[in-house]
Amino acid sequence: MTTHHFVATSFHNVIGTMPAALRVLSGDTVITRTIDAAGYDEEDVRRASGPNPMNGPVFVEGAVSGDALKVEILDMVPTRDTGFTRSVLAANVIDPETIRELPKPDKTLWAIDRQAMTVRLTEPVSGIENLVLPLAPMIGCFGVAPSLGQAISTATSGEHGGNMDYRLFGPGTTVWLPVFSPGALFFLGDCHAVQGDGEIVGTGVETTFEVTVRLTVEKAKPMTWPRAETADDIITVGNARPLDQALQHATTEMLRLLTTDYRLTWVAASHLLGQVVRYDIGNVYDPAYTVACRVAKKWLPRL
Amino acid sequence: MTTHHFVATSFHNVIGTMPAALRVLSGDTVITRTIDAAGYDEEDVRRASGPNPMNGPVFVEGAVSGDALKVEILDMVPTRDTGFTRSVLAANVIDPETIRELPKPDKTLWAIDRQAMTVRLTEPVSGIENLVLPLAPMIGCFGVAPSLGQAISTATSGEHGGNMDYRLFGPGTTVWLPVFSPGALFFLGDCHAVQGDGEIVGTGVETTFEVTVRLTVEKAKPMTWPRAETADDIITVGNARPLDQALQHATTEMLRLLTTDYRLTWVAASHLLGQVVRYDIGNVYDPAYTVACRVAKKWLPRL
Amino acid sequence: MTTHHFVATSFHNVIGTMPAALRVLSGDTVITRTIDAAGYDEEDVRRASGPNPMNGPVFVEGAVSGDALKVEILDMVPTRDTGFTRSVLAANVIDPETIRELPKPDKTLWAIDRQAMTVRLTEPVSGIENLVLPLAPMIGCFGVAPSLGQAISTATSGEHGGNMDYRLFGPGTTVWLPVFSPGALFFLGDCHAVQGDGEIVGTGVETTFEVTVRLTVEKAKPMTWPRAETADDIITVGNARPLDQALQHATTEMLRLLTTDYRLTWVAASHLLGQVVRYDIGNVYDPAYTVACRVAKKWLPRL
């Protein structure tokens, strides 16, 4: 197993089939420095334009359509002392009749304390002067080349992953993505120092990171939507609008997972999910929204 | 402050304006035994038909339109050794094309161990033979008479509360409901021994409880949607379809709460919510779905 | 068959079970003068408050749960020279990010020429000075007492009818509503001189009419959603949010109608609908939206 220090020299606003920027073997580790959602790097130099410029693609030898790409998020180290957010809730997350009452959003700066591992507003804002949040790194956007040779904007998401903005996609989490193209073609970027559910101001605290992932091909693993695992939970993710449909996708994928990997019948899986399922909301800002279906491992049958 | 032992003799499938079954003073406590969602009591005798027959209404002296009714859920003691669920996921929570693969739902029995405070299937089901869940009591359906003299089915929910099926509406939680009618007219029932997010089999573990609530009028407290507080969090709730709209209602109500009770500006409230908000999904089975917007108290300004 | 001149003396903002204002026999005709959506009568005297005050209920002898009430809209004669609209598109029908660009809505007056049977703005508006629309009367809100003893706001709609705001619910159209309560308990009001699809400014041209309807009980006619017939078409109507669900309800009801009344198989009904169905959009402003599923009679099998 090799560790690759991958220095991205060009960045992509779509996730699609294109020449590899790096080729790795299954099981290799990739360390790469991401730029922020607006294209600024750790020195605050603009390297690309938005939305969500990606490092990649990484071609993983041996991956073919029908396989899964296992992505272990091993580490995320912040590389800059600042991040930015938008200052006002997105128009689509509040009642339409109340939108006129809100000011237009500005860009707001946050200070990232890389010793204390905390985040706070650079300029104090009345009422929340003391708001100091623990750093909670996550990868906002990552995925593999989609089906049919599609190339999909990093402003949205789909079966291939993409801009899911889900809080649990951080260090310690392992994600599986369905492979559609030779080499899988993995992209990542748009990392956040912290973010609430839904990314409801249209951003997390957008900044730059050094990200370490291990990429492994799992052969012939049929799946439709991204799957994940943390220390405590198994997770499936649906990306669509409205949230109702994202929830349907995530729940259907969890049913498939429970009936194949855990050999439960439809009824057993229904009993389990009915009484223990947890839903999390990823992105509710982009064209496609994200819902995660989560089940604590402690309730699963021993295999 | 008086404690009323309220024995319901008739039950209601709508929440609306009707003669009071009990009159109490603001601050009084009510202890009452509920029947299950299908109308069976603690002796398994059918006392009413579904959906979700309610105890009530309780007329709280002094409550008028524009006030809020504060409902402290003080205690929930299970009163029966069995509960029931449906055995298959509801058709609306999975992808439409996959519904044909699922069997039709049956009614399934669960055993409630009132000593151990646990819940398990009465008949073992292969793969989940060892599933023993801690009792996690919650009130599935409660609310006050809605606006305009409406009477709304207990199978759905709205600004007045109703069938929200939200896990955190259990002992230790305080809920505020907007008052529309003289006396508020409070109803409750449909209690669950445990339930996953969304009530996605169409039921929690449906059973009977002795419920203790304290009802207090808060004068002239304008609010549109239910609000709540737990030891850790403040919460607002939206009820609508699709989930997107329920989320808009809940988020808008939280904005109102933060800008009035906590005196934050729109921008300060947006900064806070953007980075710390949590969304929970209540019911995704009924005509109206439920989304809760939740903020940890530790992030709120000291008042 | 009797013709009743029904003078409403009180008006209702909910459709529900309440004492009859008029009792008629099945097949009788009712002529009644409606007030406008804001509660003003033909003399511009305020007689009730909004939303959509209803004349009724009319108790139709012999109607019981499981029957259908056939409502023939025989005539609608305008009784006032003015109507009103809101002046700006509703916030929920445009992209959320663009709402801030629109002014807040005012109330705008329209002149109704009862000789020429036309409608125009009272004050000329630049660019549309010459807009003169033919009178196209329709009943915005009508229905029967809903199931379970519910009483539902006239600002919304459901299986019982209600505020559907569908252009084709005018003279010459026959509507069938499912009966839930003894006597059906029919209500009507909120008539429009003209209205575009969706009622997207939140109003049609709201005014007063003398409406003539014939009410007939059809025994044991199972149906879930309103059905209708014009000279050219058969129609089913679904009321829900999002539009997707309203469309599902309307399409499912049309499938039921084709497979029962026209004895088509599911496949024959699918072939027919697949190639000839038309969808119309009723209300897209209220809590529940309205979609009509329409099939031209010329394509139907002869019975």
Place this chain on the structure above:
Amino acid sequence: MTTHHFVATSFHNVIGTMPAALRVLSGDTVITRTIDAAGYDEEDVRRASGPNPMNGPVFVEGAVSGDALKVEILDMVPTRDTGFTRSVLAANVIDPETIRELPKPDKTLWAIDRQAMTVRLTEPVSGIENLVLPLAPMIGCFGVAPSLGQAISTATSGEHGGNMDYRLFGPGTTVWLPVFSPGALFFLGDCHAVQGDGEIVGTGVETTFEVTVRLTVEKAKPMTWPRAETADDIITVGNARPLDQALQHATTEMLRLLTTDYRLTWVAASHLLGQVVRYDIGNVYDPAYTVACRVAKKWLPRL
């Protein structure tokens, strides 16, 4: 102005930036023979796989981002005596609980009479033996390369056009598409002999056509969503889920069109749309749904 007889030799399942198959000047006419949605040509030889293989792209000289591509659909001549449909309504257009009652869909053959210009089932189906529909040709899927270098599946739609399945996109209609890439890169295919609203069996009568379009660049014409014009109407189109959002996009685009091209104020445009707008439903089967916002030209100001 040149007329190009364009013989497609390869076909595309995405609409995206790729090498031109044909280069034309603005104002040129293109005549091309399309294959059906499943990839079969006029001789019933499989030439490509689905979904919706496209002819193209056609590079139109002079088109750059910010321009519009005007597409005049001049003629559509059927080139085969058969078409096919699916035999059962799509699962997503009926109530989820009723899906289990429907059989699984088969492929059904239709006969196209190119003399009589009619369409009928090849095998008679009981109850609709006499169903003979007039040929009503339309282009199901067409568009230009999307923004950001995206390549989007022909199974869906977006700002760039795509699989909109709108009945009025047939001969005599002119469509404007926003240009994102040099040369616009125009694709078309997936033609239907006839189709009901919504393409609710998942297909129209899928067959092959010789299509004639004239392609003209209109410089610096800002627009977000497709626009169109027929003899009687101006039209804007929104593509998204749920239908509510597609309707928002279409309505917002119509507002822009009325306030720029027809110089109406927001209020004048609102008055007009509020009382005369018509909504049509294109596709309700694909990942993105299609809603058309339509205004009769007779109500528009003279320019």
